[in-house]
Amino acid sequence: MTIAFIGLGIMGSPMAANLVKAGYDVVGYDVSAERVAELEARGGKGAAGVAEAVADADVVITMLPDSPQVEEVAPVVVAHGASGLIYLDMSTIRPDTSRWVAREAAAKGVRALDAPVSGGERGAVDGTLSIMVGGDPEDFAAARPVLGALGTTIVHVGPPGAGQTVKAANQLVVGGIYGLVAEAIVLLEASGVDPVAGLDVLAGGLAGSRILDIKRHTMIRREFAPGFRIDLHHKDMGIAVAAAREAGVALPLTAQVAQLVAAARAQGHGSLDHSALLKVVERFNG
Ligand code: NAD
Numbered sequence: 001m002t003i004a005f006i007g008l009g010i011m012g013s014p015m016a017a018n019l020v021k022a023g024y025d026v027v028g029y030d031v032s033a034e035r036v037a038e039l040e041a042r043g044g045k046g047a048a049g050v051a052e053a054v055a056d057a058d059v060v061i062t063m064l065p066d067s068p069q070v071e072e073v074a075p076v077v078v079a080h081g082a083s084g085l086i087y088l089d090m091s092t093i094r095p096d097t098s099r100w101v102a103r104e105a106a107a108k109g110v111r112a113l114d115a116p117v118s119g120g121e122r123g124a125v126d127g128t129l130s131i132m133v134g135g136d137p138e139d140f141a142a143a144r145p146v147l148g149a150l151g152t153t154i155v156h157v158g159p160p161g162a163g164q165t166v167k168a169a170n171q172l173v174v175g176g177i178y179g180l181v182a183e184a185i186v187l188l189e190a191s192g193v194d195p196v197a198g199l200d201v202l203a204g205g206l207a208g209s210r211i212l213d214i215k216r217h218t219m220i221r222r223e224f225a226p227g228f229r230i231d232l233h234h235k236d237m238g239i240a241v242a243a244a245r246e247a248g249v250a251l252p253l254t255a256q257v258a259q260l261v262a263a264a265r266a267q268g269h270g271s272l273d274h275s276a277l278l279k280v281v282e283r284f285n286g
Pocket of ligand 1: 006007008010011012029030032063064065066072073090091092118119121227228229232
């Protein structure tokens with residue numbers, strides 16, 4: 001089976017490599033020639049453009065930064081893909097863009113699914129991503145073996161766009177936890193309590209979370225190398241706020257988290273890890 005993989009960045013590159021390891025023929029394209037060469041070195045084939053990559057593919061995967069890039073690439077996938085093609089967009093984008101892609105694809109007999117992921121670069125490298133999938137259940141069943149080479153928690157969550165809505169929910173929870181862990185560190189330090197001891201206790205109690213488990217020590221040491229960049233989380237909070245408006249619900253804490261992330265970006269921390277929300281909370285406090 002041949003898989004075309006478009007967008008070989010921090011996430012796409014190791015994901016494509018895992019598909020090669022799983023025995024698929026992978027044809028990759030990225031606007032960066034370096035990224036394509038990296039895939040070739042890992043056993044994949046390079047293509048000169050999207051149309052060439054998808055021409056003989058049974059499955060197409062896109063892993064692009066944001067909605068505008070998907071709006072540019074998806075029509076080429078649909079125009080040049082074979083009828084019956086499975087098209088998995090695994091980028092984090094707006095749910096309404098995913099619904100548009102699904103409609104355009106269906107009109108040409110292409111089976112599109114939105115399948116954004118959680119788990120970060122580590123999850124992409126290890127093939128342990130959480131994958132939330134929106135689209136037709138039969139198409140999901142057909143795509144399931146391919147997704148199994150990329151992740152371990154793979155759930156069909158609803159119709160087209162539902163995967164993106166779940167990802168938006170994921171990002172607002174993650175942003176909220178980072179913001180509150182940052183406030184806990186500021187409180188402990190200002191009160192003269194050792195934050196390492198304090199957060200060790202929190203991690204073992206009801207406040208425990210994956211974020212406390214893997215990030216509390218680097219946050220206390222103020223190590224903010226990405227990981228997941230503030231710039232990308234800013235995009236995702238915009239998606240969450242827009243999805244809430246579209247659904248007609250008020251999410252006051254989400255709005256505040258979005259503002260915290262916006263402040264981190266405005267303060268010049270866009271390329272730091274999202275745990276750098278701690279810098280914003282510190283700045284509130286002198
Ligand atoms: P990235 O910027 O490293 O990779 C995106 C790649 O797409 C780049 O290599 C870029 O050259 C390529 N690209 C851009 N436009 C293109 C086009 N028109 N045609 C072909 N290639 C094009 O980003 P990433 O960190 O890999 O993230 C990709 C997506 O996954 C984003 O939507 C992000 O929000 C999401 N995501 C990222 C993480 C993470 O930890 N980095 C975790 C979960 C989800």
